[in-house]
Amino acid sequence: MVSAPSLRRSQKVFQAARSDSEAASGPRSSMCRPCQPSIAAALLASTGRSWRGAGRYLLAMARFRLLDRWRRPAEVERDHTVFVFSGGSVRGAAQAGMLRVLLENGILPDEIVGVSAGALNGVYLAHDPTIQQVGRLEDLWRDVAEKAPIRGNLVRNVASILRGRSSFDSGDRLRALIAEHVPMEDLAEVSVPCHVGTTDAATGQVTWWTSGPVVDLLCASTAVPGVLPVVELADGSRHIDGGVVCNIPLRKAVSLAPTRLVVLDVAAKFAPAGKQTALSLMMVGVRAAAAELIRQQWLDVPTDLDVLHVELPTVDDAPDFEFGLVPELLEAGMEAAEAALAEWSARG
Known part of the structure; x- marks a missing residue:
């Protein structure tokens, strides 16, 4: 003993x-x-x-x-849901409708990735991922419909370009709208980690931000080349629309080691030109290149990864800056999310 x-x-x-x-x-x-x-x-x-x-x-x-x-309790792999917000100009309004359905069904983000209009929606949700915040985001888009932050006069726009200006809109109204509605000063203040993508105008490479002046970052990420001016950020670098390089930023999302991707896809779809004009053919080339870049992004998504793909169907007569379509797009986004959820649930 x-x-x-x-x-x-x-x-x-x-x-x-x-x-x-x-x-x-x-x-x-x-x-x-x-x-x-x-x-x-x-x-x-x-x-x-x-x-x-x-x-x-x-x-x-x-x-x-x-x-x-x-x-000791066994370590169990936790779910890690990443929301992916595509670009899509005014079609970004549909993402607000999608979010309403997703949150009502208990699907919430652990991390967020967004570019262009999707960056605006993503940052807004990251600040407060609740149904109430989605309602405020819908109000923001209704405000966009009323104030039309980008001029849509074709003659004036073409004249601006012919005069040698780098863009046909100053971006002042868009900046004022973002500053009025975004409820934070620095991107690091969000409740859910959020990655905003911009395109470096000097290198053509996408840059990802998780901190910095949020209004500047969102103005840069939404700066459609030729439409809105290049934005100079705090480090002196100049940036344009993040959707130029990756309009659906799947590669970045996959790098965050998710167990589930929720893709809010409002990117413009490729369509052949109807009337064969110089402008329409030029846009065909742009859309074809964008479609190929998106296809390459999808190839980086593991086949065994759980993906909920909420895709906005083609909306007739929906140009990039037709802000009067916002109410219709909000409704279309809700319908798209309901259909995607039904299909996703059926897969088990």
Whole structure:
């Protein structure tokens, strides 16, 4: 029978030996076999017992260690849902409708990625991922419909370009609208981690931001080339629309190790030109290139990843800056989300 004082002395020696072992090999490392004889010798010296007695002490301590491990809760892989907000100009209004349906069904983001109009929606949700905030986002888009932050007069726009201006809109009204509605100053202040994508005008590479002046970042991410001016950020770099390079930023989303992707896709779809004019053919080229870039992004999504793809169907007569269509787009977004959820649930 081992006396209580002897057992306490043995435990102290064991703890000291284990601390020395962990200091050499790192915390929570298993004790190596070469260490065991020296610990047994220490136990022998402290208790005055035989080698057999020291071995019994070691066995008892090993049992304590196994019991401690057994009591620790097992680490379970947590779900990590990433919301992906595509660009899409005025079609971004549909994402507000999509969000209403998603949140009503209990689907919430753990992380957010967005570009262009999707960056605006993503930042707004990241600040407060609630139904009430979605309602405020819908109000923002209704305000967009009333104030038309980008001029739509074709003759004036063409004249601006012919006069050598870099864009046919100053961006002042859009900046004022964003500053009025976005409820934070720095992107780092959001409740849910949010990544805003912009395109570096000097390199053509996408840049991702998780902090910085939020109004500047959103103005940069929505700066459609030729339509809105390049935005100079705090570090002196100049940036344009993040959707130029990745209008559905799936590659960035996959890099965040998600267990589920929720893709709010309002990107313009490729369509052949109806009337063969110089402008329509030029837009065909732009849309074809954008469609190929999006296809490449989808190739980076693992086939076994859970994906809820909410896609806005083609809306007739929906130019990029037809702001009067906002009410229709809000409704279309809700319908698209309901259809996508039904299909997703059926897949199990």
